[in-house]
Every structure is written in C-alpha cells, then in structure tokens.
Amino acid sequence: MKRPILALSLAILLLAGNSYAQDFIQIKGSDTLINLVQRLSEVYMEENPNMAIAVTGGGSGVGIAALIADRVEIADASRPMKDKEMTAAKENGVIPYEIVIGIDGLSVITNGANPVKSLTVEQIGAIFRGEISNWKDVGGPAMPISLYGRQANSGTYVFFQEYVLNNKDYSAKMKHMNGNAQIVEGIIADKAGIGYVGIGYVYDDKGNLREGLNVLEVAKDAASEPVTPLLDENVKSGKYPIARALYQYTNGKPKDAVKAFIAFELGAEGQKIVQEMSFYPVSGEYLEQNKKAGF
Amino acid sequence: MTKTLKNVLWRFQEKAIENFFLTNGFIAIIILLGIFSLLFIEGFPAFRELGFKEFFLNARWDPTSPERESYGILAMVVSTLMVTLGAMVIAVPVGIACAAYIADVASPRMREIVKPVIEILAGIPSVVVGFLGIIVVGPLIAKIFGISNGLNAINGSVLLAIMSLPTIISISEDAIVSVPQEFKNASLALGANRWQTLIRVTIPSAMSGIIASVMLGMGRAIGETMTVLMACGNAPALPRVFTDPIRTMTATIAIELGETVQGGLHYRSLFVIAFVLFLMTFLVNLVSDIVLHKYQKVQQ
DSSP, X not given: OHHXXXXXXXXHHHHHHHHHHTTEXXXXXXXXXXXXXXXXXXXXXXXXXXXXXXXXXXXXXXXHHHXXXXXXSEEEESSOOOHHHHHHHHHTTOOEEEEEXXXXXXXXXXXXXXXXXXXXXXXXXXXXXXXXXXXXXGTSOSOXXXXXXXXXXXXXXXXXXXXXXXXXXXXXXXXXXXXXXXXXXHHHHOTTEEEEEOGGGSBOTTSOBOTTEEEOEEESSTTSOOBOXXXXXXXXXXXXXXXXXXXXXXXXXXXXXXXXXXXXXXXXXXXXXXXXXXXXOOOTHHHHHHHHTTO | OHHHHHHHHHHHHHHHHHHHHXXXXXXXXXXXXXXXXXXXXXXXXXXXXXXXXXXXXXXXXXTTOSSOOEEOOHHHHHHHHHHHHHHHHHHHHHHHHHHHIIIIISOHHHHHHHHHHHHHHHTSOXXXXXXXXIIIIHHHHHHHHTOSOOOSHHHHHHHHHHHHHHHHHHHHHHHHHTSOHHHHHHHHHTTOOHHHHIIIIIHHHTHHHHHHHHHHHHHHHHHOOHHHXXXXXXXXXXXXXXXXXXXXXXXXXXXXXGGSOTTSHHHHHHHHHHHHHHHHHHHHXXXXXXXXXXXXXXXX
8 A cells, every 4th residue: 555655646746856867057167256256046946936046166177077977967177177077977988069258357465555566477476485475575665475276176276377377386385275265365465375266256346345454456567567357458458467368167058947047147137247247258269269169 | 372472473583673783883984984985985086196295395276376386285294284283272171160160169160150151152153153253253353363354273173172162072071971970079188178089080090981971072173164264364384383374284275176177187186285284184083092091091
C-alpha cells in the first residue's frame, strides 16, 4: 500500500523538478562582477517572475572551476580564461563560450591624504613587485608603502599580475584581502596604502566617490599623459591603460533561459544597469566578439 | 515457557544496547582514522613529488606564480604559532582571573549576570569577530603602535583571545567551583586571608581543569579560520615581529581550495598543510592529556 504512494510522490517530485530546471540559472565567479550581476538578475527576475537566478561570488577562478566541473550555467570572470583552463574544460566535455558584458577601468587607489596623484604603469608594477617600497621614490612623503591586493582566486589578481606586473611575482609583503570592498576599507584607513579594485567599488551607494579615497591617474609610460578611469571617454577610447573586459562564460552556445538572460544583459536596459553600477557598457571590438556567441 | 522467552529477550536486549554503545565509541575512532588517512592519501603524492625540503624549509608559498611555483609552508606554520601564542598570552591571565572572580569572589547575583554574558560571547560568529577586527581593533592597533595599518598578528591575537575566552573561563570556573570547601576552610583556619587562599590553595587544586581549559582554548585558536583570514592581512612573507601581517595555515586552505583543480599538485599541497595542521592540534591534545595525568597523579 505504502510503496505505490511513495513511487507516485517521487515521480511528481521528478516531474516538478524537470519543469522548473529550465528556468533556474546558477551563476558563480568574480567578486568584481557579483554586485553588477546580482542587480541585473534582480531586475530580470522582476520582469520574468518564473525565472530563478542564483548569483554567488568566490572569485573568477572559483567560477571557472565550477563551469569546468559543469556545476553552473554561467561563470563570471574579470579575466579571460587561461589556456590551461580551456584544456581542462574540453577534457571534461565542456565547451566554454565567451561573452563580454561590460568594461571596467581597473582603478589603482590610495589614501586621500597621499599627495601622489598619478603614476605610470611601470611604477605601479614596480611597487607591487616590491622593487619600489617607499613613497618618497615616487614623489611622495617618506613612508613605507603598504600593499593591498586580492587573493589568488581573484580574476583581478591575475589580470593585474599579467598586465601591470608583466607576469612577475607579487611582493610577498602584499596583503591578500578578501574582496574589493575590503581593499577599499583598508586603503581608507591606511595612509601609506595602495591597492587595486574594480571601478564600481570606488563609489558609495549614492554614486559619489568614497570619502578619504584617491583614484590615481595612470599613464601608459613616462612619455604619455596620465588619465583617470573616472571619466568614461578615457576608458572607452582606450586611453586609460588598464581597462579590461568583464566576461561571462557558458557551457556551449547560450540557449533558452540562459540566452534570454544574457540578451537582457547586453540589451539597452542591461547596459544601463552596467552604467548605473559604475562600470562601462560594451563597445567596439567586444560587440563583434559577442556576435560569435549569438548576440 | 513464557518466562524463559522473556529472559532470552531481555538478555538479547541487554546485548543489543551494549553493542550500540560499543559501536558509538568506535565510530568516533573510525571517523578520526578516516580523516587522518584521507589527509594522508590526498597529500602524500605532493609530498613525494616536491620533497621535505620544498615544504618545510622554504618560506615562500606561491603555487600560482608565473615565475616559479613555490610550496613552502614555513611562513604559515610560523604565522599560526605566532597568533596562537599571542592569543594565549592575552587570554590565559584574563580568563583565569575572570574564572576565579566568578567562582570565588562575585556575589550570586553578579554571577547570574556575568556567566550568561560570557556564554553569549561564545556564540558570536567568527565572521562578525573578523569584521570587528577590521573596523575597530585594526585602526586602534595602528594608532597605539604608530603604524599605518592594523592588519597584523596583534590584531589576530586580540580577536582569537576574545574567541577563546569563553572556553577558558567556563571550564576553569567549573574546576575552581568543584574544589572542596574543606580545602578552603583549612586554609582560612590556618590564618590565610581570602586572597592567599585563592592563589595558594584553590587555583592550584583546580590546576588540572584550568590546564585543560587552556588547551581547549588553544585548539580553538589554532583552528580558527574566518577571523584571521579577514583581519590579519594574509601577506605570504615570513613574519618577524607581531606588527607584520600574517597568513595562517587555515586561511590559506580556505582561500585556495575552491579554485584548485581536483587532484592537481596545488590541491594536494593544501592537503599537506591540512595534515600538518592536524598533527599540530593532535600534539596539543596529546600534551595536555599527558600533563593532566601527571598532575592528577601528583595530587593523589
């Protein structure tokens, strides 16, 4: 008597699970992207009440590892996938598709009381490699530089190491902070601090620059003019030297619910949210690239 | 007939209950052995590949380095020991004094208030304590020591001391309360005052319980992860003084395990760290056990 009922309820559960599976999207990865993607999914879910999207962080490396293991539909990443990760994915039968959903002017920040207002990419690299260890060597007061960076699972950590440190090791004295927000808090409290964060994190919730924070102007080299990432034309025109794309990766060409959500992100409304969260909309070559993934 | 049946049933029941308790006892041992062998099996291939020198005589940990991958755990072991030592230096005197106050000095009304408050302290999540470390303790330390930031070993020591205090206080207090009243009466009758009685008679008599409480508090401090991960800076360099930022073994495992490829060298090296950490806590427990036994024998 009991058994048929059990079987029936199991069947119902399975059926119910199936009909919902289509509309559930798991997104995991970059801590730089988490607030943005969370906001995007909230607005999207409001418009599409039958959709459920779960967004979690952990770092780009964690998101990509989850995609490789086929545990998530979308991986957020603030850096492109490494060749090693691509190979691992393919060995696992996962074919990653790359979509760019926004542009970030990766911001190098110091304490508001620090008189140094601009640096070259080379100087920043030398500071984070530990070759320059006192502010007086870059035109500041005589105090030892206190380094703030992200942890190895962060896409920002990897991107910065590749493009600013020229793929050399970080100084062992760098503090490894647990997320962008912690770096901002650390720098505001530390007169001798320098750190790097996604541009969305240098503003407070009203869109004003955080008090006690200084966003450095960065010059490509000693001969070029330093520019700030706070003006969107600098980032869009490519004048700001450490701008980067913000990625989402899917397993296979996006389709159904995942495709609909990404289309929303790249559409007028989604890109407006990207700007509201203080990142920059997709433009130029990246638009071409997104076409390859069907957008 | 029914009587013998009842008897058999009863005996069977007795046997079943006995076996049930035996199994429960064994499960704890089996789980312990299981964890030990899991850590060993997962970590050993990395140990074999890289060797003793790379892990233990090398202070540089950077498995994702683009220049040269490096797996030295020396800096982490030193960090963990430093922050634990710092925490104990703060927590042991405060904890014992507090326990003695509650057990021996405080009025019953006061005791009713202080004890639950300390128990609530034990329930504060470690993330919250870590947050306090960043927002409150860090800037305070920076000001006191005249350094630019407070994300260092002192900060971790203060926070871990706060977290291990409830353990130390409540177990020490139990030990002090359970010292027989006759001991104190004898001391008082010999003309000692209350302070002398407390310091020379009551606390020494409760010493085995107090040592156990300190060891348990130490175990808590060594194993704590989130707090030190948030408030100590996590710089991989070998710390030299307490104002240097530190990166503990637990924090390294927590930060890095999520992104490593399962079965890879980096993944296995994290298991080596876990194995060493396990051995360290095991050693603490073993030593405390031996000390306890010695002490009890001396007392008898």
